[in-house]
Structure formats: C-alpha cells, structure tokens
Amino acid sequence: MFKSEELLDIVNDEVRIHSEKLKNRQPAGLYLPVDYMLEMGGKRLRPVLLLHSYNLFSDNIAKAMPVALAIEVFHNFTLLHDDIMDKAEMRRNRPTAHKKYGENSAILSGDVMAFLSYGLLMECDSERIIDIIRLFTKTAIEICEGQQLDMDFENRSGVAEKEYIEMIRLKTAVLLACSLKTGAMLAGAPDKIAEQLYELGINLGLAFQLQDDLLDTFGNQETFGKKIGGDILANKKTFLLVKALELAPAKVFKELMCQINSVSHIPEEKIKSVKEIFLQLNIREITEKKIDLYCRQSINVLEKIELSPNLKLPLENLINNMLKRNN
Secondary structure (H helix, E strand, C coil): CCCHHHHHHHHHHHHHHHHHHHHCCCCHHHHHHHHHHHHCCCCCHHHHHHHHHHHCCCCCHHHHHHHHHHHHHHHHHHHHHHHHHHCCCEECCEECHHHHHCHHHHHHHHHHHHHHHHHHHCCCCCCCHHHHHHHHHHHHHHHHHHHHHHHHHHCCCCCCHHHHHHHHHHHHHHHHHHHHHHHHHHCCCCHHHHHHHHHHHHHHHHHHHHHHHHHHHHCCHHHHCCCCCHHHHCCCCCHHHHHHHHHCCHHHHHHHHHHHHCCCCCHHHHHHHHHHHHHHCCHHHHHHHHHHHHHHHHHHHHHHCCCCHHHHHHHHHHHHHHCCCCC
C-alpha cells in the first residue's frame, strides 16, 4: 500500500512532466498560464484520493495516472476561473493567473485546461472508460451549477443553510467524490464499494469546504495561501455568514447588514467588525461542529466498506490529515 506522501510525490512528478510539455506548445500566451497554475503546487488532494481508492484494489497505479492527472488539470481550471469571478488577487501566496497574465488570457487558458483534461481521460486504458467519462462529465456540469448558485447567492439577502450545503456539494464535494469513485471503477471494484466511496467523498468535500470557509475568516494567511477576510470583503455567502444572518438578533442583524451593504469602507475595519459579530454569535464553534459532523460521517462510511482495515488505513489517515489544516 502506498502512503499519501508517496502518492503526492508521484503526482507532483507527473504534473511536472505534463507542465514541461505545455511550455513548448504554441501560442505561448495560451499555455503559460496553464503551466503557471499547475506548477504552483498545492495539496493535489483529488488525484491522491483517486490513487488511494485505486490502491485499495491494485498496486499498479501507473494505469490510473492519466485519469488522476485529468482530474488535477480540471480542478486547476475551476480554480483559475473561480479566481476571475471572485476577483481574487492571491492563490497559494502568489498572484492569481488573471493578475499575472490578464483576464482575457486567463479565461482562454482555463478553457483549454478543461479540454486538456478530457484529452488525458482518453489516454486511460480501461474497459469502463465510457462510464468514467460519463461520471466526469456529470461532475463537471454539477460544478458549474454550484458555481452559478454561489453567484446567485451573492445577490440574495437570505440563503438557508440547506441551500448553502447543496451549493457546496455541487461546487466542491462532487469532484472529491468523483475522484474516489473513479479510482475504484478503474480498479474494477464492486459497484457497491464504488458508490460507498462516492458517498464518503461527498461528506469529505462538505467538511473540507466548510473548513475553507472558516479559514478564510479565522485562518493564517501564510499557511492558508490566500488573503484572510476575502470572503467578508466580497460579501460571499459562506456558511459563517449564512448562520450569522440566521441567528443574529435584530440589533446585530442590522449591524451585519450595514457591513454587507456598505459601499465605502476600510477593508481591515470591515473584516474586523464582521469577525467580531461572528465571535459574538459563536459562529466559529458552530462551524467547527458542522465540520466535525461531516468528518465523522465520512469515516463512518469508510468503516462500512467491506475491506481489510489495513487496506483502508492510508485513506483514513489522509481524511484525518485533510481536516487538520493549519489555522
């Protein structure tokens, strides 16, 4: 069985090889932002999850590598376009692609990354390639649906917790679920286990996104890799804001809405004021409990999978480590 660190090294090597090839393609203006996104690094969680899932049934992980790489390229495409829509300036402690290369170039480079990911899928040697492409396509559409809901929420004064959870299920969780299920499909796993791994991925993705929400407000910029308070300044309907608007008494609600509707504010002061409201309403603790709930649900699903505990241990360790990010 491979450890997560070993799989990460293998994925990073493959990404590096793929990225080097892109540097030599023309026109350079199209491919340089692609290379920039890929060589930024990152946790490579999705391809590592795919390989862990595959490794539950087979040690020949080279067979799964084209699909793992496809998912990583696709994920970075979504990040590139997400940064443009969010007007984000930093990712992984570096300027975002649209800040470095311009918005038009970044949009087009993101487009080509989506198609490159399908090209990598086609390199897969599997009897289930059609099923894998169907799942990948379904997931890609769902991510777009989630992104649209996220943008729709920005123009709404009220968003229910249930609506928010559905949005992040689509925007974030389905790609983690797709990674785990695809790894199992590639290895010829029973359909029941493939579906269990998908369910695990949904719960894991929900916990991961909620933690991302939390870290955007209460994290450390150096370890988080993005400017702290960006969601507050953008009035993003994160879980924290959704719960605050739900739980705030009239006076606090009015104060919070003033911060949201303010057109002229000092960024640092707005972040400080909203954080103080979150702390007053115990939003941090509420969010942490929700994260723990989905984390426990993902582990519960893993325990139900009828495989040796030793086989599942590397995946269990990765799940636990994913949800212990520095804050």
